[in-house]
Amino acid sequence: MKTKPTVMLLLLAFGAIPGLRADPAPAAPLVVTISANDAMKYTVTKIEAHPGQMITLHFKNAGTLPKEVMGHNWILLKLGVTNDAYATPAAAAKTEGFEPKALADQVLASVPLLGAGQSADVTFPCPTAPGTYNYLCSFPGHAMLGMKGVLIVK
């Protein structure tokens, strides 16, 4: 038990002295605005960000059709998860806005299903692993028709 106070002191010191942190200064937050429309397209299909950078996404459904037939969401998938792997099972989850809790472990960030004229934001840290991450609208058929994009982390 004699070492315990020493360990505590070391932990305190590392937490209190910023100079000991190995991380470089984080990049400035990234703000991205994406609109979706009745033609089932996102206005932005490629986002580039740095590992750990904070990202704020403003997402808007700029269409006019009812949510039941033309709702849009934005779902960023974990590295290696394909649009099909998510969209196919998600299509059956209408009561959950096509964003089933059962698939939550494959999602990094999302904006829920929006109807015409609605908008919403999400803020999240960019993943730290470099790579290309897929995002999509999981309303049935939309990703297949091109409602998708990528987040490139480098």
Ligand SMILES: [Cu+2]
């Ligand atoms: Cu959509």
